[in-house]
Amino acid sequence: MSRILLIGATGGVGHRLLPMLIAGGHAVTALHRKPEQAEGLRAAGADPVQADLMEITAEEMAQAARGHDAIVFSAGAAGSGMDRTAEIDGRGPVKMVEAAWANGISRAYLVSAFPESRRDAEPSEGFEFYMKTKKEADVALAGRGWTT
Numbered sequence: 273m274s275r276i277l278l279i280g281a282t283g284g285v286g287h288r289l290l291p292m293l294i295a296g297g298h299a300v301t302a303l304h305r306k307p308e309q310a311e312g313l314r315a316a317g318a319d320p321v322q323a324d325l326m327e328i329t330a331e332e333m334a335q336a337a338r339g340h341d342a343i344v345f346s347a348g349a350a351g352s353g354m355d356r357t358a359e360i361d362g363r364g365p366v367k368m369v370e371a372a373w374a375n376g377i378s379r380a381y382l383v384s385a386f387p388e389s390r391r392d393a394e395p396s397e398g399f400e401f402y403m404k405t406k407k408e409a410d411v412a413l414a415g416r417g418w419t420t
Contacts, residue, residue, distance in 0.1 A: 275340045279303045279325070279333075279368060280347025281313060285383050289346060290316055303336060303347075325360045334371040342379035343372050366412045382413050
């Protein structure tokens, strides 16, 4: 059994991944933004920790990661603007990498994006910014010598 910090536990990927991790026998700390999400996460078997990725520092994320064996970053700004995209999808994974590094955690997983999923659509400026931001986060993770 591993202790896993799941960042973005209530989002599109996180809320699907959480029950699989619990069913696999893992102890999950579920990082979430809204206070009203805590009870549902607790009922699912996770230990909820409230934090806003727009405000959390690398040091605070490192504190949340202390004692864990792995970190999964599945949070995303979900098209809520370039400032939020830069902070959540860009700097958020960098903070996750720093938190893992500070705690000797060698398993850090970043849910990324594949630009070809929209190959029939004309990419918007926001989408192009999102893809650039996700790539920078991927590079930050790979820069620590981890497989991405």
